[in-house]
Amino acid sequence: MDEDQIDKFTSSALTIGLTGGIEKHREFFGRLSGYFGGEAGVRSNPYYTSGYYGKLSYKDGNNSDNDYQEVGGNTLSVFAGGLAGVEFYFAPRIALMGEFGYYLSYYTQMKRTYKPATGDEDIIDLAAEVLNLCPIPVAVCYCCSTSENKSGIPQRNASGFILLHGGGITFTNNIF
Numbered sequence: 001m002d003e004d005q006i007d008k009f010t011s012s013a014l015t016i017g018l019t020g021g022i023e024k025h026r027e028f029f030g031r032l033s034g035y036f037g038g039e040a041g042v043r044s045n046p047y048y049t050s051g052y053y054g055k056l057s058y059k060d061g062n063n064s065d066n067d068y069q070e071v072g073g074n075t076l077s078v079f080a081g082g083l084a085g086v087e088f089y090f091a092p093r094i095a096l097m098g099e100f101g102y103y104l105s106y107y108t109q110m111k112r113t114y115k116p117a118t119g120d121e122d123i124i125d126l127a128a129e130v131l132n133l134c135p136i137p138v139a140v141c142y143c144c145s146t147s148e149n150k151s152g153i154p155q156r157n158a159s160g161f162i163l164l165h166g167g168g169i170t171f172t173n174n175i176f
Helices: none
Strands: 008-012 016-029 032-045 055-059 068-072 075-091 094-109 112-116 122-125 128-148 154-158 161-164 169-174
Touching: none
Parallel strands: none
Antiparallel strands: 008 055, 016 032, 032 075, 055 068, 068 112, 075 094, 094 128, 112 122, 128 154, 128 161, 128 169
16 A cells, blocks of 8 residues: 555644642641642643644645645633642541632633635634633542651642532633
8 A cells, every 4th residue: 555645634732831829738626637729820722623632634645635734723721719628637647638619710712724735724613712710620639648848848649539520600702
């Protein structure tokens, strides 16, 4: 079989972001402690549809006039949120804990363009802006070993998580 006669799909994508946060821990009663905090960040996610991410290229092995690319459609987001949680140490270095919080996020999706080898480009997905208020997934951690850093602050090293997701409120504005 001739390699030049084979149809080829290629997809490439990159997700990049930066998130920072802080947690404050307070001891309540012996083995029970609580914490609260917040985080904020920015992120760029690639376009996703039908099982592929990012830029899509198609090469027709029999007719190069059928070649095309789909580009753009990345989502840029900015988010901030707060959280609160409790930890119960049922052994000296093992805790059961859970947390809850909310994020406020703003994201905008760029337009997605279809570029054929011959003919005109076409916008296949319009840009959109979204303001979203949604819960942070409730995290329940088990078998959490801890150690103290140089300042005496507990450092968690979780070996398992159960994430429970909730609903949210979304406001959308399509850009034409």
